[in-house]
Amino acid sequence: MGTIANVLAGKGHQVHTISADATVYDAVVRMVERNVGSLLVLDGDRIAGIVTERDYLRQIVVKGRTSKTTRVEEIMSSPIVYVGPGGTVEEAMAIMSDRRIRHLPVVDQGRLVGLVSIGDLVKQTAKDHKFHIQYLTDYICGKYPA
Numbered sequence: 001m002g003t004i005a006n007v008l009a010g011k012g013h014q015v016h017t018i019s020a021d022a023t024v025y026d027a028v029v030r031m032v033e034r035n036v037g038s039l040l041v042l043d044g045d046r047i048a049g050i051v052t053e054r055d056y057l058r059q060i061v062v063k064g065r066t067s068k069t070t071r072v073e074e075i076m077s078s079p080i081v082y083v084g085p086g087g088t089v090e091e092a093m094a095i096m097s098d099r100r101i102r103h104l105p106v107v108d109q110g111r112l113v114g115l116v117s118i119g120d121l122v123k124q125t126a127k128d129h130k131f132h133i134q135y136l137t138d139y140i141c142g143k144y145p146a
Contacts, residue, residue: 020073049078
């Protein structure tokens, strides 16, 4: 199974962020513009949390609050769970399943180096399986010596 570093090598290291004191409206606009489902929330240089589409639905829509007057820090999920680049895709998927989350920041020696989504991990898993199937097919067909 691949590592988180493999996933980041394929998708890139870009992380979309927003400040903790921004409005939820600004966060939603940024997510829509960038076609992402979450933003990492920064308080200065410190990772303060993560805000997701689910946070918006649960904390704004369902509770009848307004996104233009509510700050991100009021609805963000915190503390965040994260993984290191050396972790496996399987470990990250287990964390996501256990915590019922869809996005994981990747931190290396205290420094943010990326963000992976459940979709990224599924894509990497499919890629890994395709490679193994092709290898086994080639082996069965005699392309590799026994």
